[in-house]
Amino acid sequence: MVSSFGTIHIQFLLEGAVWTIILSACAFIGGGVMGLIIALMRISPVWTVRTFAAAYIQLVQGIPLLVLMFTGFFGLPAIGVPVSPLMAATISMTVWVGAYLGEFWRGSLEAVPKSQWEAAECLALSRAQRMFKVIIPQAVRNATPGTVGFMVQIIKNTSLASAVSFVDLTRAGQLINNSIFEPFITFVAVAVIYFLLCFPLSVLSRRLERRMARGMAKA
Amino acid sequence: MSFDFSPIFDRWPMLLSGALMTMLLATAATALGFVIGTLCAVGRNSSYRAASAICAVYVETIRNTPFLVQIFLIFFGLSTLGFTLGAVTVAILALTINVGAYTGEIMRAGFNSVHSGQWEAAECLGLSRLQTYWHVVLFPAVERVYPSLTSQFILLMLASSITSQISVPELTGNANFIQGVSFRPLETYLVIGVIYFALSVVMRQAFNGIGMLIFPRRRRLGTAL
Numbered sequence: 001m002v003s004s005f006g007t008i009h010i011q012f013l014l015e016g017a018v019w020t021i022i023l024s025a026c027a028f029i030g031g032g033v034m035g036l037i038i039a040l041m042r043i044s045p046v047w048t049v050r051t052f053a054a055a056y057i058q059l060v061q062g063i064p065l066l067v068l069m070f071t072g073f074f075g076l077p078a079i080g081v082p083v084s085p086l087m088a089a090t091i092s093m094t095v096w097v098g099a100y101l102g103e104f105w106r107g108s109l110e111a112v113p114k115s116q117w118e119a120a121e122c123l124a125l126s127r128a129q130r131m132f133k134v135i136i137p138q139a140v141r142n143a144t145p146g147t148v149g150f151m152v153q154i155i156k157n158t159s160l161a162s163a164v165s166f167v168d169l170t171r172a173g174q175l176i177n178n179s180i181f182e183p184f185i186t187f188v189a190v191a192v193i194y195f196l197l198c199f200p201l202s203v204l205s206r207r208l209e210r211r212m213a214r215g216m217a218k219a
Numbered sequence: 220m221s222f223d224f225s226p227i228f229d230r231w232p233m234l235l236s237g238a239l240m241t242m243l244l245a246t247a248a249t250a251l252g253f254v255i256g257t258l259c260a261v262g263r264n265s266s267y268r269a270a271s272a273i274c275a276v277y278v279e280t281i282r283n284t285p286f287l288v289q290i291f292l293i294f295f296g297l298s299t300l301g302f303t304l305g306a307v308t309v310a311i312l313a314l315t316i317n318v319g320a321y322t323g324e325i326m327r328a329g330f331n332s333v334h335s336g337q338w339e340a341a342e343c344l345g346l347s348r349l350q351t352y353w354h355v356v357l358f359p360a361v362e363r364v365y366p367s368l369t370s371q372f373i374l375l376m377l378a379s380s381i382t383s384q385i386s387v388p389e390l391t392g393n394a395n396f397i398q399g400v401s402f403r404p405l406e407t408y409l410v411i412g413v414i415y416f417a418l419s420v421v422m423r424q425a426f427n428g429i430g431m432l433i434f435p436r437r438r439r440l441g442t443a444l
Contacts, residue, residue: 062416064380066391067408074404152283159285163384170287183295191284191292198283 005185009176016172017193019086023158023168026090028151031097038102040131043109053102060099066160068092073164089161097154104150108143109135145212149205152198159194169193226401227410237393238414240307244389245376245422248314252375253368255315256322261352263327274323281320287381289313294385310382310389318375325367329360362434369426373419380415390414 041053060068072092076083083091112135120130162171173190177183227234262274281289290313297304304312333356341351361368383392390411398407431438 059416062377062419063412064377064391064415066380066383067394067412067415070391070395070398071405071408071412074398075408078403078405156283156285159287160381162287170285170291173288174291177291177295182299183291184299187288187292187296191280191288194284194288195280199279202279202283 003180005176005180005182005189009180009186010189012176013169013172013189013193016167016169017197019167020155020158020169020194021197023086023089023093023161023166024151024155026086027093027097027154027158030090030094031101031154034094034098035101035105038098039105039109042102042106057099057103060096061103065092065096065157066163068096069160069164085161085164085166088164089158089166093154093158093161096157097150100153101147101150104146105139105143108139108146111142112138141212145205145208148201148208152201152205155197155201156194222406223403224406224410226403227397227407230397230401233393233397234390234411234414237388237390237411238418240387240389241376241379241415241418244307244310244314244379244382244387245372247311248318248375248379249372251311251315252318252322252372255319256324257326257357259319259323260326260330263323264330278320278323281317282324286313286317286378287384289317290382290385306382306385306387309385310379310387314375314379314382317378318371321371322368325364325371326360328367329364330356332363333360362437365430365434365437369423369430372426373422376418376422377415 038053038056041049042057044050044053069089069092072095073083073085073088076088076091116134116138117130120134125133158168159170161168162174165171167175169190173186177186180186259274259277262270263278265271265274290309293313293316294306294309297309330352337355337359338351341355346354379389380391382389383395386392394407394411398404401407
Protein backbone atom coordinates (compact mmCIF):
# COMPACT_ATOMS: atom_id res chain seq x y z
CA MET A 1 0.00 0.00 0.00
CA VAL A 2 1.27 3.44 -0.86
CA SER A 3 1.82 5.85 1.98
CA SER A 4 -0.92 8.35 2.77
CA PHE A 5 -0.63 12.11 2.87
CA GLY A 6 1.85 13.09 5.61
CA THR A 7 4.51 15.52 6.74
CA ILE A 8 6.92 14.49 4.00
CA HIS A 9 4.36 15.55 1.40
CA ILE A 10 3.73 18.85 3.12
CA GLN A 11 7.47 19.45 3.11
CA PHE A 12 7.57 18.74 -0.64
CA LEU A 13 4.68 21.15 -1.19
CA LEU A 14 6.46 23.86 0.78
CA GLU A 15 9.56 23.39 -1.37
CA GLY A 16 7.30 23.85 -4.39
CA ALA A 17 5.85 26.96 -2.75
CA VAL A 18 9.36 28.42 -2.49
CA TRP A 19 9.73 28.01 -6.26
CA THR A 20 6.33 29.58 -6.77
CA ILE A 21 7.52 32.59 -4.77
CA ILE A 22 10.80 32.75 -6.71
CA LEU A 23 9.00 32.64 -10.05
CA SER A 24 6.48 35.23 -8.86
CA ALA A 25 9.31 37.54 -7.82
CA CYS A 26 11.09 37.09 -11.17
CA ALA A 27 7.83 37.69 -13.02
CA PHE A 28 7.05 40.79 -10.99
CA ILE A 29 10.51 42.30 -11.46
CA GLY A 30 10.74 41.43 -15.16
CA GLY A 31 7.12 42.36 -15.78
CA GLY A 32 7.48 45.57 -13.77
CA VAL A 33 10.41 46.75 -15.91
CA MET A 34 8.52 45.72 -19.06
CA GLY A 35 5.34 47.38 -17.81
CA LEU A 36 7.15 50.65 -17.08
CA ILE A 37 8.68 50.69 -20.55
CA ILE A 38 5.31 49.91 -22.16
CA ALA A 39 3.51 52.53 -20.06
CA LEU A 40 6.05 55.20 -21.03
CA MET A 41 5.89 54.17 -24.68
CA ARG A 42 2.11 54.28 -24.52
CA ILE A 43 2.14 58.00 -23.66
CA SER A 44 5.01 58.88 -25.99
CA PRO A 45 4.48 61.87 -28.32
CA VAL A 46 5.74 59.74 -31.24
CA TRP A 47 2.83 58.04 -33.03
CA THR A 48 4.75 54.88 -34.06
CA VAL A 49 6.00 54.22 -30.52
CA ARG A 50 2.53 54.80 -29.06
CA THR A 51 0.85 52.52 -31.57
CA PHE A 52 3.45 49.81 -31.16
CA ALA A 53 2.87 49.74 -27.40
CA ALA A 54 -0.90 49.73 -27.88
CA ALA A 55 -0.65 46.83 -30.32
CA TYR A 56 1.55 44.90 -27.90
CA ILE A 57 -0.99 45.34 -25.10
CA GLN A 58 -3.93 44.38 -27.29
CA LEU A 59 -2.17 41.32 -28.62
CA VAL A 60 -0.93 39.95 -25.28
CA GLN A 61 -4.25 40.63 -23.55
CA GLY A 62 -5.96 38.59 -26.27
CA ILE A 63 -3.81 35.47 -25.83
CA PRO A 64 -4.03 33.07 -22.86
CA LEU A 65 -0.99 32.97 -20.59
CA LEU A 66 -0.88 29.20 -21.02
CA VAL A 67 -0.33 29.63 -24.77
CA LEU A 68 2.41 32.20 -24.08
CA MET A 69 4.01 29.66 -21.72
CA PHE A 70 3.96 26.93 -24.36
CA THR A 71 5.28 29.35 -26.98
CA GLY A 72 8.16 30.27 -24.71
CA PHE A 73 8.93 26.73 -23.60
CA PHE A 74 8.63 24.94 -26.96
CA GLY A 75 9.09 27.87 -29.30
CA LEU A 76 12.36 29.36 -28.04
CA PRO A 77 14.31 26.09 -28.36
CA ALA A 78 12.82 25.68 -31.84
CA ILE A 79 14.46 28.94 -32.96
CA GLY A 80 17.72 27.92 -31.34
CA VAL A 81 17.44 29.50 -27.89
CA PRO A 82 17.70 26.76 -25.26
CA VAL A 83 15.67 27.60 -22.16
CA SER A 84 15.13 25.95 -18.81
CA PRO A 85 11.54 25.70 -17.52
CA LEU A 86 12.23 28.53 -15.04
CA MET A 87 13.66 30.71 -17.78
CA ALA A 88 10.78 29.99 -20.18
CA ALA A 89 8.22 30.66 -17.47
CA THR A 90 9.95 33.89 -16.45
CA ILE A 91 10.11 35.16 -20.03
CA SER A 92 6.46 34.31 -20.70
CA MET A 93 5.31 35.85 -17.43
CA THR A 94 7.37 38.97 -18.16
CA VAL A 95 5.67 39.42 -21.51
CA TRP A 96 2.25 38.83 -19.95
CA VAL A 97 2.71 40.95 -16.81
CA GLY A 98 4.26 43.73 -18.92
CA ALA A 99 1.09 44.08 -20.97
CA TYR A 100 -1.30 44.23 -18.01
CA LEU A 101 0.88 46.44 -15.79
CA GLY A 102 1.76 48.63 -18.78
CA GLU A 103 -1.89 49.38 -19.48
CA PHE A 104 -2.66 49.86 -15.79
CA TRP A 105 0.32 52.13 -15.13
CA ARG A 106 -0.44 54.22 -18.20
CA GLY A 107 -3.74 55.04 -16.51
CA SER A 108 -1.91 55.96 -13.31
CA LEU A 109 0.50 58.21 -15.20
CA GLU A 110 -2.34 59.93 -17.01
CA ALA A 111 -4.21 60.37 -13.72
CA VAL A 112 -1.50 62.76 -12.49
CA PRO A 113 -3.10 66.21 -12.87
CA LYS A 114 -2.28 68.08 -16.04
CA SER A 115 -1.06 71.07 -14.02
CA GLN A 116 1.82 68.96 -12.69
CA TRP A 117 3.03 68.28 -16.24
CA GLU A 118 2.74 71.94 -17.13
CA ALA A 119 4.44 73.10 -13.93
CA ALA A 120 7.38 70.76 -14.61
CA GLU A 121 7.63 72.13 -18.11
CA CYS A 122 7.57 75.72 -16.81
CA LEU A 123 10.51 74.87 -14.53
CA ALA A 124 12.42 73.94 -17.71
CA LEU A 125 12.83 70.32 -16.66
CA SER A 126 13.75 67.99 -19.50
CA ARG A 127 11.28 65.29 -20.53
CA ALA A 128 13.19 62.63 -18.59
CA GLN A 129 13.50 64.85 -15.49
CA ARG A 130 9.82 65.69 -15.61
CA MET A 131 8.93 62.00 -15.89
CA PHE A 132 11.18 60.62 -13.20
CA LYS A 133 11.20 63.50 -10.71
CA VAL A 134 7.65 64.81 -10.94
CA ILE A 135 5.18 62.49 -12.62
CA ILE A 136 6.27 58.96 -11.72
CA PRO A 137 6.59 59.58 -7.95
CA GLN A 138 2.99 60.78 -7.89
CA ALA A 139 1.79 58.03 -10.24
CA VAL A 140 3.34 55.41 -7.95
CA ARG A 141 0.98 56.51 -5.20
CA ASN A 142 -2.03 56.15 -7.51
CA ALA A 143 -0.87 52.76 -8.72
CA THR A 144 0.16 51.04 -5.49
CA PRO A 145 -3.16 49.45 -4.40
CA GLY A 146 -3.90 48.07 -7.85
CA THR A 147 -0.36 46.82 -8.32
CA VAL A 148 -0.47 44.95 -5.01
CA GLY A 149 -3.79 43.47 -6.15
CA PHE A 150 -2.18 42.40 -9.42
CA MET A 151 0.57 40.59 -7.48
CA VAL A 152 -2.18 38.16 -6.43
CA GLN A 153 -2.87 37.51 -10.12
CA ILE A 154 0.84 36.94 -10.71
CA ILE A 155 1.16 34.40 -7.89
CA LYS A 156 -1.95 32.55 -9.04
CA ASN A 157 -0.89 32.51 -12.67
CA THR A 158 2.58 31.12 -11.92
CA SER A 159 0.62 27.88 -11.40
CA LEU A 160 0.47 27.62 -15.20
CA ALA A 161 4.25 27.14 -15.23
CA SER A 162 3.49 23.65 -13.97
CA ALA A 163 2.29 22.88 -17.50
CA VAL A 164 5.83 23.44 -18.83
CA SER A 165 7.20 21.03 -16.20
CA PHE A 166 8.41 23.70 -13.80
CA VAL A 167 8.13 22.15 -10.33
CA ASP A 168 6.21 24.85 -8.52
CA LEU A 169 3.52 24.40 -5.89
CA THR A 170 0.91 23.10 -8.35
CA ARG A 171 3.33 20.69 -10.03
CA ALA A 172 4.43 19.44 -6.61
CA GLY A 173 0.78 18.74 -5.83
CA GLN A 174 0.36 16.86 -9.13
CA LEU A 175 3.48 14.77 -8.44
CA ILE A 176 2.23 13.86 -4.97
CA ASN A 177 -1.20 13.01 -6.35
CA ASN A 178 0.40 10.81 -9.00
CA SER A 179 2.26 8.83 -6.36
CA ILE A 180 -0.34 8.41 -3.61
CA PHE A 181 -3.57 9.21 -5.46
CA GLU A 182 -5.24 11.21 -2.75
CA PRO A 183 -6.30 14.15 -4.90
CA PHE A 184 -8.75 15.68 -2.49
CA ILE A 185 -6.44 16.28 0.45
CA THR A 186 -3.44 17.01 -1.80
CA PHE A 187 -5.09 19.75 -3.81
CA VAL A 188 -6.85 21.18 -0.77
CA ALA A 189 -3.41 21.49 0.83
CA VAL A 190 -2.08 23.16 -2.35
CA ALA A 191 -5.04 25.54 -2.41
CA VAL A 192 -4.55 26.42 1.26
CA ILE A 193 -0.90 27.33 0.67
CA TYR A 194 -1.85 29.50 -2.32
CA PHE A 195 -4.55 31.12 -0.21
CA LEU A 196 -2.05 31.90 2.54
CA LEU A 197 0.24 33.53 -0.04
CA CYS A 198 -2.48 35.52 -1.80
CA PHE A 199 -5.00 36.51 0.84
CA PRO A 200 -2.68 38.85 2.81
CA LEU A 201 -1.87 40.67 -0.43
CA SER A 202 -5.58 40.97 -1.26
CA VAL A 203 -6.29 42.43 2.17
CA LEU A 204 -3.33 44.81 1.91
CA SER A 205 -4.47 45.98 -1.51
CA ARG A 206 -7.98 46.71 -0.25
CA ARG A 207 -6.63 48.53 2.81
CA LEU A 208 -4.35 50.71 0.68
CA GLU A 209 -7.27 51.47 -1.61
CA ARG A 210 -9.45 52.57 1.29
CA ARG A 211 -6.65 54.68 2.73
CA MET A 212 -6.15 56.35 -0.63
CA ALA A 213 -9.88 56.99 -0.98
CA ARG A 214 -9.84 58.64 2.45
CA GLY A 215 -6.83 60.75 1.44
CA MET A 216 -8.72 61.84 -1.68
CA ALA A 217 -11.77 62.79 0.37
CA LYS A 218 -9.63 64.93 2.67
CA ALA A 219 -7.79 66.69 -0.14
CA MET B 220 15.36 27.54 -38.93
CA SER B 221 12.54 27.79 -41.40
CA PHE B 222 8.88 28.12 -40.65
CA ASP B 223 6.54 25.47 -41.95
CA PHE B 224 2.89 26.02 -41.18
CA SER B 225 1.49 23.36 -43.51
CA PRO B 226 1.29 20.51 -40.93
CA ILE B 227 -0.80 22.83 -38.73
CA PHE B 228 -3.09 24.13 -41.46
CA ASP B 229 -3.57 20.57 -42.74
CA ARG B 230 -5.25 19.80 -39.42
CA TRP B 231 -7.64 22.73 -39.63
CA PRO B 232 -10.70 20.64 -38.62
CA MET B 233 -9.04 20.10 -35.23
CA LEU B 234 -8.37 23.80 -34.88
CA LEU B 235 -11.97 24.56 -35.82
CA SER B 236 -13.48 22.04 -33.41
CA GLY B 237 -11.11 23.32 -30.71
CA ALA B 238 -12.19 26.91 -31.29
CA LEU B 239 -15.86 25.84 -31.19
CA MET B 240 -15.27 24.00 -27.92
CA THR B 241 -13.53 27.08 -26.50
CA MET B 242 -16.51 29.23 -27.46
CA LEU B 243 -18.92 26.65 -26.00
CA LEU B 244 -17.04 26.63 -22.68
CA ALA B 245 -16.87 30.42 -22.62
CA THR B 246 -20.54 30.92 -23.48
CA ALA B 247 -21.86 28.30 -21.05
CA ALA B 248 -19.70 29.51 -18.19
CA THR B 249 -20.50 33.16 -18.94
CA ALA B 250 -24.26 32.55 -18.75
CA LEU B 251 -24.13 30.32 -15.67
CA GLY B 252 -21.44 32.41 -13.98
CA PHE B 253 -23.52 35.56 -14.39
CA VAL B 254 -26.43 33.90 -12.58
CA ILE B 255 -24.22 32.58 -9.77
CA GLY B 256 -22.39 35.89 -9.47
CA THR B 257 -25.60 37.89 -9.26
CA LEU B 258 -27.04 35.56 -6.60
CA CYS B 259 -23.75 35.80 -4.74
CA ALA B 260 -23.84 39.60 -4.82
CA VAL B 261 -27.41 39.56 -3.49
CA GLY B 262 -26.33 37.13 -0.79
CA ARG B 263 -23.38 39.26 0.22
CA ASN B 264 -25.56 42.32 0.63
CA SER B 265 -28.17 40.30 2.50
CA SER B 266 -28.99 41.09 6.12
CA TYR B 267 -28.74 37.39 7.00
CA ARG B 268 -25.30 37.02 8.57
CA ALA B 269 -24.93 33.40 7.47
CA ALA B 270 -25.79 34.09 3.81
CA SER B 271 -23.39 37.00 3.51
CA ALA B 272 -20.62 35.08 5.32
CA ILE B 273 -20.98 32.07 3.01
CA CYS B 274 -20.84 34.30 -0.06
CA ALA B 275 -17.81 36.18 1.28
CA VAL B 276 -15.94 32.93 1.99
CA TYR B 277 -16.81 31.66 -1.51
CA VAL B 278 -15.57 34.82 -3.20
CA GLU B 279 -12.35 35.07 -1.19
CA THR B 280 -11.50 31.39 -1.58
CA ILE B 281 -11.95 31.42 -5.33
CA ARG B 282 -10.22 34.75 -5.87
CA ASN B 283 -7.15 33.78 -3.87
CA THR B 284 -6.42 30.36 -5.36
CA PRO B 285 -5.34 29.53 -8.93
CA PHE B 286 -7.92 28.24 -11.37
CA LEU B 287 -5.62 25.33 -12.28
CA VAL B 288 -5.73 24.08 -8.68
CA GLN B 289 -9.51 24.54 -8.52
CA ILE B 290 -10.03 22.48 -11.65
CA PHE B 291 -7.68 19.72 -10.45
CA LEU B 292 -9.49 19.64 -7.13
CA ILE B 293 -12.88 19.34 -8.79
CA PHE B 294 -11.77 16.91 -11.50
CA PHE B 295 -9.77 14.47 -9.35
CA GLY B 296 -11.59 15.19 -6.10
CA LEU B 297 -15.04 14.41 -7.48
CA SER B 298 -13.83 11.17 -9.01
CA THR B 299 -12.51 9.93 -5.65
CA LEU B 300 -15.84 10.84 -4.06
CA GLY B 301 -17.50 8.57 -6.60
CA PHE B 302 -18.84 11.11 -9.08
CA THR B 303 -17.47 10.42 -12.52
CA LEU B 304 -18.18 13.40 -14.73
CA GLY B 305 -16.81 14.03 -18.20
CA ALA B 306 -13.93 16.45 -18.66
CA VAL B 307 -16.14 18.96 -20.49
CA THR B 308 -18.76 18.93 -17.71
CA VAL B 309 -16.08 19.44 -15.08
CA ALA B 310 -14.56 22.23 -17.16
CA ILE B 311 -17.89 24.09 -17.40
CA LEU B 312 -18.53 23.50 -13.69
CA ALA B 313 -15.08 24.77 -12.67
CA LEU B 314 -15.19 27.79 -15.00
CA THR B 315 -18.66 28.67 -13.71
CA ILE B 316 -17.61 28.46 -10.06
CA ASN B 317 -14.51 30.52 -10.84
CA VAL B 318 -16.11 33.29 -12.86
CA GLY B 319 -19.08 33.38 -10.49
CA ALA B 320 -16.84 34.71 -7.72
CA TYR B 321 -15.40 37.48 -9.89
CA THR B 322 -18.81 38.36 -11.31
CA GLY B 323 -20.15 38.45 -7.74
CA GLU B 324 -17.71 41.20 -6.81
CA ILE B 325 -18.48 43.16 -9.97
CA MET B 326 -22.25 42.86 -9.48
CA ARG B 327 -21.90 43.90 -5.85
CA ALA B 328 -20.15 47.06 -6.98
CA GLY B 329 -23.02 47.53 -9.46
CA PHE B 330 -25.74 47.09 -6.82
CA ASN B 331 -23.94 49.45 -4.46
CA SER B 332 -23.67 52.08 -7.19
CA VAL B 333 -27.45 52.34 -7.57
CA HIS B 334 -28.64 55.49 -5.86
CA SER B 335 -30.07 54.93 -2.38
CA GLY B 336 -33.15 56.94 -3.42
CA GLN B 337 -34.08 54.07 -5.74
CA TRP B 338 -33.93 51.57 -2.88
CA GLU B 339 -36.00 53.83 -0.63
CA ALA B 340 -38.55 54.48 -3.36
CA ALA B 341 -38.94 50.74 -3.93
CA GLU B 342 -39.40 50.21 -0.20
CA CYS B 343 -42.05 52.94 -0.07
CA LEU B 344 -43.93 51.18 -2.87
CA GLY B 345 -44.05 48.09 -0.67
CA LEU B 346 -41.78 45.98 -2.87
CA SER B 347 -40.06 43.11 -1.15
CA ARG B 348 -36.29 42.92 -1.13
CA LEU B 349 -36.23 40.43 -4.01
CA GLN B 350 -38.80 42.40 -6.01
CA THR B 351 -36.60 45.47 -5.55
CA TYR B 352 -33.60 43.62 -6.92
CA TRP B 353 -35.54 42.17 -9.85
CA HIS B 354 -37.68 45.13 -10.94
CA VAL B 355 -35.67 48.15 -9.84
CA VAL B 356 -31.98 47.58 -9.21
CA LEU B 357 -30.77 44.74 -11.44
CA PHE B 358 -31.01 46.45 -14.81
CA PRO B 359 -29.26 49.75 -13.99
CA ALA B 360 -26.63 47.85 -11.99
CA VAL B 361 -25.80 45.61 -14.96
CA GLU B 362 -25.79 48.61 -17.25
CA ARG B 363 -23.23 50.38 -15.11
CA VAL B 364 -20.82 47.48 -14.67
CA TYR B 365 -21.32 46.12 -18.20
CA PRO B 366 -17.77 47.02 -19.37
CA SER B 367 -16.19 45.24 -16.37
CA LEU B 368 -18.42 42.22 -16.94
CA THR B 369 -17.41 41.95 -20.58
CA SER B 370 -13.67 42.15 -19.76
CA GLN B 371 -14.21 39.48 -17.14
CA PHE B 372 -15.90 37.21 -19.65
CA ILE B 373 -13.11 37.69 -22.18
CA LEU B 374 -10.61 36.77 -19.46
CA LEU B 375 -12.78 33.71 -18.84
CA MET B 376 -12.56 32.72 -22.51
CA LEU B 377 -8.75 32.96 -22.27
CA ALA B 378 -8.76 31.05 -18.97
CA SER B 379 -10.68 28.22 -20.61
CA SER B 380 -7.33 27.28 -22.20
CA ILE B 381 -6.38 25.93 -18.76
CA THR B 382 -9.01 23.21 -19.10
CA SER B 383 -6.65 21.57 -21.63
CA GLN B 384 -4.79 20.35 -18.52
CA ILE B 385 -7.67 17.96 -17.74
CA SER B 386 -7.75 16.83 -21.40
CA VAL B 387 -10.67 18.91 -22.62
CA PRO B 388 -10.36 19.01 -26.42
CA GLU B 389 -10.51 22.78 -26.74
CA LEU B 390 -8.17 24.98 -28.75
CA THR B 391 -5.08 24.66 -26.53
CA GLY B 392 -5.68 20.95 -25.92
CA ASN B 393 -5.91 20.28 -29.62
CA ALA B 394 -2.83 22.42 -30.21
CA ASN B 395 -0.90 20.31 -27.72
CA PHE B 396 -1.88 17.26 -29.74
CA ILE B 397 -0.98 18.88 -33.06
CA GLN B 398 2.44 20.00 -31.86
CA GLY B 399 3.03 16.50 -30.51
CA VAL B 400 2.47 14.83 -33.87
CA SER B 401 3.86 17.55 -36.15
CA PHE B 402 6.96 18.51 -34.12
CA ARG B 403 6.23 22.12 -35.04
CA PRO B 404 5.54 23.65 -31.60
CA LEU B 405 6.40 27.27 -32.37
CA GLU B 406 4.20 27.41 -35.47
CA THR B 407 1.35 25.63 -33.68
CA TYR B 408 1.28 28.01 -30.75
CA LEU B 409 1.69 31.05 -33.00
CA VAL B 410 -1.35 29.94 -34.99
CA ILE B 411 -3.55 29.34 -31.96
CA GLY B 412 -2.29 32.56 -30.42
CA VAL B 413 -3.66 34.36 -33.47
CA ILE B 414 -6.93 32.40 -33.22
CA TYR B 415 -7.34 33.32 -29.54
CA PHE B 416 -6.63 36.95 -30.37
CA ALA B 417 -9.24 36.87 -33.12
CA LEU B 418 -11.76 35.23 -30.77
CA SER B 419 -11.18 37.89 -28.13
CA VAL B 420 -11.67 40.66 -30.71
CA VAL B 421 -14.87 38.99 -31.95
CA MET B 422 -16.13 38.55 -28.39
CA ARG B 423 -15.43 42.18 -27.52
CA GLN B 424 -17.31 43.37 -30.61
CA ALA B 425 -20.18 40.97 -29.89
CA PHE B 426 -20.47 42.22 -26.30
CA ASN B 427 -20.42 45.81 -27.55
CA GLY B 428 -23.21 44.98 -29.96
CA ILE B 429 -25.26 43.22 -27.28
CA GLY B 430 -24.71 46.17 -24.96
CA MET B 431 -26.03 48.55 -27.61
CA LEU B 432 -29.01 46.29 -28.13
CA ILE B 433 -30.14 45.85 -24.54
CA PHE B 434 -29.18 49.23 -23.06
CA PRO B 435 -31.04 51.98 -24.96
CA ARG B 436 -29.32 54.67 -22.91
CA ARG B 437 -25.90 53.41 -23.93
CA ARG B 438 -27.08 53.38 -27.53
CA ARG B 439 -28.46 56.92 -27.55
CA LEU B 440 -25.99 58.72 -25.30
CA GLY B 441 -22.94 56.51 -25.74
CA THR B 442 -22.61 56.21 -21.98
CA ALA B 443 -24.20 54.53 -18.97
CA LEU B 444 -26.32 56.53 -16.55
